[in-house]
Amino acid sequence: MTDAPKQFEELLRRLGEISDLEKATGLLAWDEETKMPPLGAGPRAEQRATLAGLAHELETAPALGELLEELRGFEAEHEPDSFEASIVRVARRDYEKAVRIPSSLRAEMTRNGSRGYRAWLEARREKNFAILLPYLERGLELTRQYVDCYAPEGDPYDVLLDEYEPGMRTAEVEAVFDRLKAELIPMIASVSEPVDDSCLHGRFPAEAQRAFALAVLERWGMDEESWRLDDTIHPFAQSIAPVDIRLTTNFHEDSLHGILSCMHEFGHGLYERQVDPAYSRTPLARGVSSGFHEAQSRMWENHVARLRHFYPQLRAALPSQFSDVPLDTFHRALNRVAPTMRRVDSDEVTYCLHIILRFELERDMLAGAVELTDLPEAFEAKMGEYLGLQPADVVEGVLQDVHWSDPSFGYFPTYALGNVISVQLWERAIADLGDLDEQFERGEFAPLREWLGEHVHRWGRALEPQELLERVTGSRLDPEPYLAYLRDKLGQSYAGARG
């Protein structure tokens, strides 16, 4: 970079400032959910709004647009996947998107979103969808205005999807989801009697869970030099810097979900941790899409954690619960398939149906094909049709997730894309690395971790999601490996019960 033009240095300086503001905002958010005393909430909202506003000013500065124009020649002189060309290309994409949205619209969306969040909490307390309704109506209106800013020629939902899954088209998602639905609904119906998972119910002291989870994560590659684990209400992972990764979880003493959520969040954290260090303080220094991010967390939660290798340690950590439980019983329980009312509690097979019904309803809302007043019934109808379940009330139904309080349409589908991508990546990893289960039994996690770093993580946002997937697996988004994996898993898991 010694012969880089002055403009490129200036671009990096500006991008560094934007990144620093985003990371500082990230710390405000992390702290709010993990450490902040409750009364801090009011001032914190002001602090976050101020930093977001300043970041938006920097992101849309005309001088930034001019720099990016001046650097077109410089970009063309470099290989498309080089640091230099990728920075300019991705920064331009971000800039061109950011300038389309007036500050006033963005501020109004933020304001309505934070009011909507409070309304959602109250609507849940009162079990009354009508409390959320006006904010959802206004949110939908603002979402349509947002879409109009891009004047899309194709499906308006494409605009929303692009925010989370750059370059992905609604039609592609729909095709994948239709294929999943066609297979998953009968697959679930075939599970007449779920396996016994009573061994997963009991009293699990939070401190024992934490110690066990940390021991597992350390074996996987977490270290105290650049990671932390803290308590929160709704688990998440946050990168304050590629060398400062914060995982959060919530240990409930009546279940092991907190441990599984640590493993899930580890996948997110590892992605951010293994981005090429040269990308630090640039827009390349994060995961390429929500779907790819979720693929990482799903891989560690489902493919790595649901194997058998850690059971001896778990048994040692919680002897009174597990000393009499054979490995096979535990393993079958951990991989149990049974429709659940809550998306976040659901197993690998039913999970995608929770997502598909939300995706379909988002598209209907955007198209005006469903009246918002009818949304609770529409939600319940699909729960019945896809999962055979009847929500007891709106809290189990349409108010289940926080997402529509905002309403961040376009996000939900990426959860299912993550599942699909995770199996595509997993199969390639096995093809390259051999029997991972055996390696894990020996405590060897570095091969998988390094494989992910080399093939996926280091790229950050330098490649587009589908381009990255194709480079790694030779294929674009493809639901077949995921379906084959589920069929196989369902067969294995139920072999004992059936036999």
Next chain:
Amino acid sequence: MTDAPKQFEELLRRLGEISDLEKATGLLAWDEETKMPPLGAGPRAEQRATLAGLAHELETAPALGELLEELRGFEAEHEPDSFEASIVRVARRDYEKAVRIPSSLRAEMTRNGSRGYRAWLEARREKNFAILLPYLERGLELTRQYVDCYAPEGDPYDVLLDEYEPGMRTAEVEAVFDRLKAELIPMIASVSEPVDDSCLHGRFPAEAQRAFALAVLERWGMDEESWRLDDTIHPFAQSIAPVDIRLTTNFHEDSLHGILSCMHEFGHGLYERQVDPAYSRTPLARGVSSGFHEAQSRMWENHVARLRHFYPQLRAALPSQFSDVPLDTFHRALNRVAPTMRRVDSDEVTYCLHIILRFELERDMLAGAVELTDLPEAFEAKMGEYLGLQPADVVEGVLQDVHWSDPSFGYFPTYALGNVISVQLWERAIADLGDLDEQFERGEFAPLREWLGEHVHRWGRALEPQELLERVTGSRLDPEPYLAYLRDKLGQSYAGARG
């Protein structure tokens, strides 16, 4: 404020943004010293530099200067100590100071300070002053550039002092310090045999210390709605908002210093907590000076904590240590006077000499009267002269405090000013409230807390420090009450030993 001009509304909006950035920077700092994984240090320095730079841009925006000019008439229409006039006056003072410092210099000072802090930690680990030296050299260079920005006519050190103690002159401090030195050196020399404090040595489990400290602070007025207590290396207090107060401490298992430091930091926290809520998100919403801040922490640490009232609870918390120790023995030990190597461990009598030697060295460094390479020896020489002590190594000597890693010259003297002010305030409080010791025995801390809120804290920065002191005590800075208090204390404490 309904008839306030548009310009005043706009001023508040701008000051709110500046305040939000400062508070966000405060959180970055708090996190760095309490939670951040070590590798996060590099990116954190960049993040802090960026936020400081952006804050400086807002603080020096020409539009802010124009607003402040336009508001001169509005200011004159209001009483000088009203919200409106105080805001405009203090904001203008801050603006006029800020515009003198180029953003690049401020950013460089922040960056060097953050790196210097890491170097200081390493220098202490390695017992090697040379590791800190380049950062101190650079810091001194930057400090001189900073002073030059103000083109001071008098003592250049005035510029540095003004940052922490607005309106205070170096010559005034020197006069007070010379008076203290003249009394304290012989006073200490008269203590031929320190009282027995062996009851303060032992094994004190950190968790028992924490529980006890929290119980005391809760009696004093800390609550979980708006306060936290965390571990750190070098204790401090930070206000993320007036309703979000963070105390930090360091419990060593071989002493009770961590408990005393909690009590000290509580005083700082309470000051920020009790500023008039109407001042939130304005430059009035913090303590008026470092000296006044230190007066609060010293009052709770020395005047409140070193009384007898909490001994029954301490005995219950650490029974194996204290069950056989009579209250008088404990009380005399806690108030022991004996020169100590570490400033932060020192008693009330010797404390000021630790400060005075640092103040003198800072002035020498600024004037070029001491070579930085000779600083370790110069430090040791003064330790010998003032306290009769010989540091075993640089960790006990020149590397003892974090302050010169930054290097925040001008800060040290305010510790001693705090001691002086704390006795001035304490005497007035007793005159107004009667026998506080008796109230404390009954668990009544609200009268003192509320008295401080009413007379000192609520004013924030609306009054100048000396003006505030004069309103409360009827006198400006005066070392005599402090000296009288020490003479009295030394007499009492040693009465038993002498008798």
